[in-house]
Amino acid sequence: MDKVRVCVDAVGGDEPAEVVLAGIEAALEADADLEVLVAGPEEVIAEFCATHERAEALVAPEIITMEDDPITAVMTRRKSSIVLGCRAVKKGQAGGFFSAGSTGAVTAAGTAYVTPFKAALEDRRTAIRPCLTNALPNRAGGLTVLCDMGANPDVEPLDVVRFAQMGAAYASCVLGIDHPRVGLLSNGTEEHKGSAFTHACFPLMSQLVPGFAGNCEGTDLTSGNFDVVVCDGFAGNIALKSIEGAAKLMMEELKRGLTSSLAGKVSAVLMKPMLRQLKRKLSGDAKGGAVLLGLRGVVMIGHGATSVEAVKNGTLACAQCVREGLVDRVADAMGLDA
Amino acid sequence: MDKVRVCVDAVGGDEPAEVVLAGIEAALEADADLEVLVAGPEEVIAEFCATHERAEALVAPEIITMEDDPITAVMTRRKSSIVLGCRAVKKGQAGGFFSAGSTGAVTAAGTAYVTPFKAALEDRRTAIRPCLTNALPNRAGGLTVLCDMGANPDVEPLDVVRFAQMGAAYASCVLGIDHPRVGLLSNGTEEHKGSAFTHACFPLMSQLVPGFAGNCEGTDLTSGNFDVVVCDGFAGNIALKSIEGAAKLMMEELKRGLTSSLAGKVSAVLMKPMLRQLKRKLSGDAKGGAVLLGLRGVVMIGHGATSVEAVKNGTLACAQCVREGLVDRVADAMGLDA
Numbered sequence: 001m002d003k004v005r006v007c008v009d010a011v012g013g014d015e016p017a018e019v020v021l022a023g024i025e026a027a028l029e030a031d032a033d034l035e036v037l038v039a040g041p042e043e044v045i046a047e048f049c050a051t052h053e054r055a056e057a058l059v060a061p062e063i064i065t066m067e068d069d070p071i072t073a074v075m076t077r078r079k080s081s082i083v084l085g086c087r088a089v090k091k092g093q094a095g096g097f098f099s100a101g102s103t104g105a106v107t108a109a110g111t112a113y114v115t116p117f118k119a120a121l122e123d124r125r126t127a128i129r130p131c132l133t134n135a136l137p138n139r140a141g142g143l144t145v146l147c148d149m150g151a152n153p154d155v156e157p158l159d160v161v162r163f164a165q166m167g168a169a170y171a172s173c174v175l176g177i178d179h180p181r182v183g184l185l186s187n188g189t190e191e192h193k194g195s196a197f198t199h200a201c202f203p204l205m206s207q208l209v210p211g212f213a214g215n216c217e218g219t220d221l222t223s224g225n226f227d228v229v230v231c232d233g234f235a236g237n238i239a240l241k242s243i244e245g246a247a248k249l250m251m252e253e254l255k256r257g258l259t260s261s262l263a264g265k266v267s268a269v270l271m272k273p274m275l276r277q278l279k280r281k282l283s284g285d286a287k288g289g290a291v292l293l294g295l296r297g298v299v300m301i302g303h304g305a306t307s308v309e310a311v312k313n314g315t316l317a318c319a320q321c322v323r324e325g326l327v328d329r330v331a332d333a334m335g336l337d338a
Numbered sequence: 339m340d341k342v343r344v345c346v347d348a349v350g351g352d353e354p355a356e357v358v359l360a361g362i363e364a365a366l367e368a369d370a371d372l373e374v375l376v377a378g379p380e381e382v383i384a385e386f387c388a389t390h391e392r393a394e395a396l397v398a399p400e401i402i403t404m405e406d407d408p409i410t411a412v413m414t415r416r417k418s419s420i421v422l423g424c425r426a427v428k429k430g431q432a433g434g435f436f437s438a439g440s441t442g443a444v445t446a447a448g449t450a451y452v453t454p455f456k457a458a459l460e461d462r463r464t465a466i467r468p469c470l471t472n473a474l475p476n477r478a479g480g481l482t483v484l485c486d487m488g489a490n491p492d493v494e495p496l497d498v499v500r501f502a503q504m505g506a507a508y509a510s511c512v513l514g515i516d517h518p519r520v521g522l523l524s525n526g527t528e529e530h531k532g533s534a535f536t537h538a539c540f541p542l543m544s545q546l547v548p549g550f551a552g553n554c555e556g557t558d559l560t561s562g563n564f565d566v567v568v569c570d571g572f573a574g575n576i577a578l579k580s581i582e583g584a585a586k587l588m589m590e591e592l593k594r595g596l597t598s599s600l601a602g603k604v605s606a607v608l609m610k611p612m613l614r615q616l617k618r619k620l621s622g623d624a625k626g627g628a629v630l631l632g633l634r635g636v637v638m639i640g641h642g643a644t645s646v647e648a649v650k651n652g653t654l655a656c657a658q659c660v661r662e663g664l665v666d667r668v669a670d671a672m673g674l675d676a
Contacts, residue, residue, distance in 0.1 A: 069530075139587050150525050153533040187488050187575035192407075195491040195572045218579025222587040234533045235576055237525035238569075241556025242577040246584040249477050249560040254592075257612040264612065267605035274595040274602065 001033045006298075006318045007085045007094035010040030010048075011063050012101025013306040017044045020100065023311020027319075028054050030312065034319050037094045039081035058093075060084045066304060070104030074112060082106055086113035089297035095322035096298030098289065098314045100306040107132065107151050110292050110299040117294060117336050119162065128334075129155065131163045132233065132301070133170050134290040136243070140224025145171045145180070147230055149290055150237035157201040160184070160230055162334060164209040166293035167228040169333035173324045174291075174317075177227050182209055183216030185231035185239065191215060197232070205230075218242070288317025293330055298322050339371045344636075344656045345423045345432035348378030348386075349401050350439025351644040355382045358438065361649020365657075366392050368650065372657050375432045377419035396431075398422045404642060408442030412450060420444055424451035427635035433660035434636030436627065436652045438644040445470065445489050448630050448637040455632060455674050457500065466672075467493065469501045470571065470639070471508050472628040474581070478562025483509045483518070485568055487628055488575035495539040498522070498568055500672060502547040504631035505566040507671035511662045512629075512655075515565050520547055521554030523569035523577065529553060535570070543568075556580070626655025631668055636660050 008024050010017050017040060024036050025048075038045045039058040049057040060081040064073040074083060085097040086109040097114075099106050111130055118125045132151040135143035147167040152159065164182050171180035184205055186194040191202065193215055205212045213226065220226050221239055231239070258268035288310075289302035298321040302314040321327075346362050348355050355378060362374050363386075376383045377396040387395040398419040402411040412421060423435040424447040435452075437444050449468055456463045470489040473481035485505040490497065502520050509518035522543055524532040529540065531553055543550045551564065558564050559577055569577070596606035626648075627640035636659045640652040659665075 137587070139583075139590055153525055153531075185576060187491055187572050193491075195570075198572075218576045218581075219583035219586070221580055222583040231576075232533075234525050234536075235573060238523060238556045238573050239576050239580040242559055242580040243556075243584040245477075245557035245560040246581040247588060248557070249475070250585060250588045252477055257609070257615075261612075263608035267608045270601035270605045271595070274599075277595075 001031065002323050003033045003035070004319045004322050005035040005037060005094050006096045006098060006315060006322060007037040007039055007058060007088045008311070008315050008318075009081045009085055009097070009099035009101055010038050010045050011081050012099035012106075013302065014066065014304050015306050019306060019308055020311050021045075021048045022308045023306075024048075024055065024315060025052065026308060026312035027315035028052060031316060031319060034316075036315065037088055039085045039088070058084055058088060064102060064105045066102050068102065068105065070102055070108045073102075073105050074108040082109045083113065086110050086299065089114050089299065096300065096318040098300045098302065098318040100289075100302035100304055100311065100314065102304075103132070103150065103290075103301050106299060106301050107292060110295050114295040114297040114299055117296060117331055117334070119334060119336055128162055128294040129159050130292040130294040131166055132236075132290050133167055133293050134240075135175060136221055136240075138222050138224035142224055142227075143175055144221055144224065144226060145175070145228040146221060146236055146240060147228070147293065148233040148236050149240050150233045151292065152233040153237075154234070155232045157197070157204050160201045160232065161204050161208050162294070164205060164212070164228065164230040165333045166330050167230055168209070168211060169330045170291065170293060170326065171227045173326050173329045174321060175227070180211050180227035181213045181225070182211045182228045182230060183213055183220055183226035185220075185229050185235055186215040186217060189215050189217055288314040291321060291326070296327060298326055339369065340661050341371045341373070342657045342660050343373040343375060343432050344434045344436060344653060344660060345375040345377055345396060345426045346649070346653050346656075347419045347423050347435070347437035347439050348376050348383050349419050350437035350444075351640065352404065352642050353644050357644060357646055358649050359383075359386045360646045361644070362386075362393065362653060363390065364646060364650035365653035366390060369654060369657060372654075374653065375426055377423045377426070396422055396426060402440060402443045404440050406440065406443065408440055408446045411440075411443050412446040420447045421451065424448050424637065427452050427637065434638065434656040436638045436640065436656040438627075438640035438642055438649065438652065440642075441470070441488065441628075441639050444637060444639050445630060448633050452633040452635040452637055455634060455669055455672070457672060457674055466500055466632040467497050468630040468632040469504055470574075470628050471505055471631050473513060474559055474578075476560050476562035480562060480565075481513055482559055482562065482564060483513070483566040484559060484574055484578060485566070485631065486571040486574045487578050488571045489630065490571040491575075492572070493570045495535070495542050498539045498570065499542050499546050500632070502543060502550070502566065502568040503671045504668050505568055506547070506549055507668045508629065508631060508664065509565045511664050511667045512659060513565070518549050518565035519551045519563070520549045520566040520568060521551055521558055521564035523558075523567050523573055524553040524555060526555055527553050626652040629659060629664070634665060636664055
């Protein structure tokens with residue numbers, strides 16, 4: 001494979017740094033052409049980098065936590081792993097950045113330091129809004145791309161068009177789908193369904209998004225009838241977290257049912273490996289993490305409740321996005337200069 | 339129990355009328371103080387009403403289907419079961435109306451014929467927007483009320499306040515929750531999270547909704563941390579259908595897992611009754627159907643993919659809402675004259 005170098009945040013997420021470091025180690029073992037720039041406080045990363053050939057230290061004495069106000073934290077803690085990781089991408093020291101830290105802080109730092117592309121809007125050129133994108137497992141056995149998952153609660157119709165163009169580029173680049181079917185998330189599939197906002201988006205989508213297949217609804221995030229589902233970040237976040245909550249409820253009901261009778265207890269023992277697999281599949285980390293599309297570099301965000309496996313997958317997925325040229329392909333899809 | 343009389347749509351839903359009639363029969367058997375006004379074409383309902391003492395015919399020769407444009411259908415088919423059922427409530431011939439027919443058509447007919455309350459808005463009195471409300475099972479073993487589930491894709495902040503007041507009245511009246519905790523659906527629980535719209539709602543909610551407990555997120559529809567979750571009908575519909583889709587995906591994955599190995603097959607046999615119960619619980623019919631709050635009469639809508647059990651539960655739930663005085667209690671909660 002092509003040599004690639006990504007930066008990984010050693011202190012992002014709710015787990016201790018050892019978990020992240022073990023994940024980086026697993027990724028380095030899995031991919032012999034991968035180099036990792038490990039960002040974090042010296043006492044956390046120095047030994048790891050000294051003992052791993054393809055790991056290099058990016059010393060970042062400050063830490064941004066999940067509790068910090070994202071924008072204030074990014075503005076004041078310039079020596080945090082999140083800020084320095086994004087700056088490493090901007091300076092070309094790394095092809096991409098992966099963090100399981102605060103979504104808000106990584107989005108803010110990515111926007112400030114990796115910087116978004118600009119595109120023509122009427123007679124001005126304005127910055128594209130970075131769009132948080134991930135893939136969910138669907139009932140057809142594939143994956144469905146959801147964008148925006150929460151970076152932009154308030155947007156204009158043209159922003160949604162751009163999310164759709166970027167989401168389609170992600171589907172083809174990362175998931176290998178040739179002609180992605182794009183749906184506009186609404187409260188019904190018929191064209192007349194929707195809010196005033198989706199009604200304003202619909203004709204623009206028809207005109208500017210190849211593969212636009214009309215309105216879709218919440219069930220279509222998992223139906224497999226659409227490859228890309230596009231919406232503002234408010235609706236996307238609600239959809240995603242509603243699914244997360246439903247999955248938790250079902251797993252708990254199932255466990256309760258499984259331990260409430262002898263038949264259930266026998267089943268539980270038999271089914272344990274299957275249940276574990278199901279949970280993993282539905283954790284939202286099917287493709288290693290969420291990508292901020294629209295930036296001039298790969299920035300990927302993992303789930304805060306992370307694990308060795310999740311950090312490994314996120315690091316490898318970040319490397320894949322760099323190798324596949326995701327950033328250039330997104331720019332191409334939107335007719336921009338990369 | 340108090341004698342109560344509700345109207346049931348015999349031709350609503352995707353199933354044949356025999357299913358609905360069997361559901362009405364089961365409801366009549368379960369509740370000796372219930373009378374049912376059965377709305378439908380004469381050839382469908384005459385024999386049933388002749389042979390069931392507490393069933394009376396409301397002959398409605400026209401039918402509104404799921405495929406019809408709701409508003410056009412309600413305006414042109416004045417002799418449909420949906421229109422005549424709503425008119426029966428308005429005229430006091432029935433305390434409430436239950437239909438498993440088109441949500442859009444029942445909402446339109448309920449608004450036109452049962453009519454919403456009016457409330458003061460600035461210096462005018464305007465009609466309240468009817469709000470589609472239901473209860474979902476949560477992880478704490480209780481139910482969480484979601485309103486609006488889809489009747490109003492575009493609303494003003496004051497509409498959301500009214501939805502919250504009505505949803506809280508439903509929670510206390512139907513679910514027996516004394517001081518319901520009300521959450522505003524947003525993309526995060528912190529006060530600064532949300533869209534421009536939820537930011538406009540937040541201070542009004544704080545001021546006008548007793549029990550307002552701040553922002554909540556998609557996971558809180560099933561977390562059990564809130565008794566009532568309030569939002570516009572666009573977000574509510576997306577949340578509800580995202581949950582429905584996730585539940586379908588998980589049931590299918592589970593079935594696939596259960597039949598792919600010998601251990602799984604053994605488990606499947608042992609677990610069948612439990613899985614069936616889980617599916618029922620998550621079908622969204624925990625309280626028999628969705629209620630249109632804000633109307634001057636009880637109007638309840640069941641899932642289109644109905645069953646004998648669902649029609650029975652919907653009919654009994656409709657009767658319960660009438661007996662509990664839901665309409666007056668909603669008006670009280672909003673400081674209106676009933």
